[in-house]
Amino acid sequence: MAEITKVVLDAMGGDNAPVEMVKGAVDATGKEKNVKVFLVGKEELVKSELDKYTYDRERIEIVNATEVIETAEPPVNAIRKKKDSSIVVGMKMVKAGDADAFVSAGSSGAILVGGQTLVGRIKGVERPPLAPLIPTEKGVALLIDCGANVDARPSHLVQFARMGSIYMEHVVGVKNPKVAIVNIGAEEEKGNALVKETFPLLKELRDINFTGSIEAREIPRGQADVIVCEAFTGNVILKLTEGLASTLISKIKGGMMSSFRSKIGALLVKPALKKTLKEFDASEYGGAPLLGLNGLVVKTHGSATAKEVSNSILQCITFKEQKINEKIKECIQTDRKSAE
Amino acid sequence: MAEITKVVLDAMGGDNAPVEMVKGAVDATGKEKNVKVFLVGKEELVKSELDKYTYDRERIEIVNATEVIETAEPPVNAIRKKKDSSIVVGMKMVKAGDADAFVSAGSSGAILVGGQTLVGRIKGVERPPLAPLIPTEKGVALLIDCGANVDARPSHLVQFARMGSIYMEHVVGVKNPKVAIVNIGAEEEKGNALVKETFPLLKELRDINFTGSIEAREIPRGQADVIVCEAFTGNVILKLTEGLASTLISKIKGGMMSSFRSKIGALLVKPALKKTLKEFDASEYGGAPLLGLNGLVVKTHGSATAKEVSNSILQCITFKEQKINEKIKECIQTDRKSAE
Structure with a gap:
């Protein structure tokens, strides 16, 4: 049996959160067995949305995060200050190895800054x-x-x-x-x-x-x-x-x-x-990966609906199964060695 | 009566030369009285094409140029070497004040280089x-x-x-x-x-x-x-x-x-x-002007047909009648004065 891919989904990000995020998580776990989704966001809000569905309780879990980073906020500051935001909490789970990937329709700037500072770059990736x-x-x-x-x-x-x-x-x-x-x-x-x-x-x-x-x-x-x-x-x-x-x-x-x-x-x-x-x-093609990090970070459109969210979650499975980060590490390190 | 606008048309430039160039010149002079077109190119070739039409002989004139600059040629070299090319001959007519504008579907590179070096920039235009x-x-x-x-x-x-x-x-x-x-x-x-x-x-x-x-x-x-x-x-x-x-x-x-x-x-x-x-x-909108020169240079698509050529010629009339270059001079010079 293939290993389970653990995806943290920002339940609070994007124009259609949490409704479409929750639906996307339910859809993805319904389509694919080898995935577990952590819905990060305001617990009560997410729970009341999730309760509308029948889903595998083993494979969708809510993680509480009381703050939300808004699109208009200066990203560096937002990442630093809002330690209990869905983006910061979610990314830290990837950094800690508790999840393989983080998917968000939230602030591009915060995702890019957070990806670099919280998840961190693969050694050698500039x-x-x-x-x-x-x-x-x-x-x-x-x-x-x-x-x-x-x-x-x-x-x-x-x-x-x-x-x-x-x-x-x-x-x-x-x-x-x-x-x-x-x-x-x-x-x-x-x-x-x-x-x-x-x-x-x-x-x-x-x-x-x-x-x-x-x-x-x-x-x-x-x-x-x-x-x-x-x-x-x-x-x-x-x-x-x-x-x-x-x-x-x-x-x-x-x-x-x-x-x-x-x-x-x-x-x-x-x-x-x-x-x-x-x-x-x-939206057919899922979100955009932020490559070269210690884990996968995927940015979907701010206007993402359940379909794009679900496709983005499924794309994380292929990313893990194909060992993309190992391949990137190998390629970047070969490059560094030959440069020395 | 408005003054006549004199437009030099590169009869040899573009994928459809000279056929569509000649047709464009005939169409433009048919539509608008206050314009004269100089068709620059290989005289015999242009003449045999032009002879297919009825046109006002006072307002279309052929100017012989024995060479053609090809699209693939390095522009700086081409402008320097091919002194009897349609682009060089045509642009020199604008420089000398014998024409107001030059229109070509030929090599973009040569038109840009020729515009700067042969027609020359308005003083102050960087x-x-x-x-x-x-x-x-x-x-x-x-x-x-x-x-x-x-x-x-x-x-x-x-x-x-x-x-x-x-x-x-x-x-x-x-x-x-x-x-x-x-x-x-x-x-x-x-x-x-x-x-x-x-x-x-x-x-x-x-x-x-x-x-x-x-x-x-x-x-x-x-x-x-x-x-x-x-x-x-x-x-x-x-x-x-x-x-x-x-x-x-x-x-x-x-x-x-x-x-x-x-x-x-x-x-x-x-x-x-x-x-x-x-x-x-x-092609509905005519060609692209190269602004800030001592005269007007217009680059049409390489694939331009008679319609785009004709529209480009007509656009030169408005350019002249509206005294665009005088307006540019005034604006750039005001700028220079206030900077001093």
Whole structure:
């Protein structure tokens, strides 16, 4: 029998807490036997929500945390002051080895700061990147880094590429994933200073399948599986993808409602369209892992519903079973040895 | 009577030259009386194409240029060596005052280098930005800068904001345009080093309507009219917008063709959908101006057809009639005086 994966879920994080968090925990434990979920948050609130469901009492447990870190709070301060918040309590459980992973739809800033300071980095990892999956024509691509660090150095991007490649291969299941660096042209001599310095370093790596530069136009076409960039660029790519998809879809829906003729047509295309659009729905793919920590931290969308929460919990099982952190440690330490 | 605007069109640039270039020139001169187009390129080739049309011989003139700069050529070298290329000959006409504007679908690199070295910058302009219009839910937004300069400084972004505001107000016709800087969060303290340094400088300006940070998610929603960023970010935004729109549209079309039911529906929604998608078609808006030069240089898409070429020519008329360069000079020089 496989070992149980223990996931701490922030029951208080996100726009839909605790309702959708609790439902996500119930769904995930219903779908998968080898997982236990700790719901961290205000005990009474969480309990009254959980009592609405039938669930395996052995595999969902409430952990009390009396405080909540709000999205608008300055993260460093919030992590330091609110010692009994769901984020701090949950992350400390991972740090102590009482759980394998922490999942939260709460404040990005607090999760990023807490991940680094409370859970801590794997030795040798310079900066832990946040790496969401984004939809492409061919499936998904891992966008790394996407918000954890600004003004990155070439050595950071090199680690992002290697960690991203491991995640994409062993968690998402893409064999020999194509790794590319975001650039403003396909040629090696193009780019800003960071890309120009990073490119030759990536080219030298023997443990990833580096395919060169990728222009932003090619990202939605699925031309690469791991998209390497610094966090500012990654944040722009992630948010523009989300914003543009939702704008276009609402425009198309609006267009279809503009005449009687098109309204009838809209009824007929609706099921086919729904399937297509589902493929471009980020919540299908679970949350974004913060890689390179002593344990897994997953950030879901602030607007996450039970489906995304449940998918994020299930993704923690694969992460543990595939021993991703052991693989990252090995890869980073080989790198350090060869550098010495 | 308004003065005639003289536009040099690179008849050899882009994937569809000379056919679509010549057609674009004929269309533009047919639509608008106050314009004269110089078609620069291989005389015989251009002439045999032009002879297919009826046109006002007073207002379309062929200028011979025996060489062509290819897209793959290193730009600096190409501009220096190919003195009889359509780009060099055309830009020199603008420099000499024989024409007001130069429009090309050719090599971006050569156009950017030639713009700076042959046409030359307006005194005080530190870097000329390339500023395409991108489609939004509410119309269009000007994305500035988008490919001309990498690793920009705060003072460059400040000039981009001011020049972009002038262009958007007087060429596109948006009154008191909202100017925002691309950032990874809405708060003033967020961002990379460049954004953090630039933000307070923009906030101080009295001649633009600065509305603060804009997250990439809000760009397609039309939350700002002038989107300020450095060229690497701008290039990513421009190309991702183009790539994602085309990927989504092809997915939606594919989805509609997936069943008999949806195929019938597709026929009914087609006209409404076509209208919606047209609004997201970049070629509707003409090319991207390279601002801050002693004359106007416009870069159209490499794949530009007659419609985009014609729109780009017509946009030069507004540029001249609205005295955009005089306005830029005045604004930059006021700035320099107040700095002294």
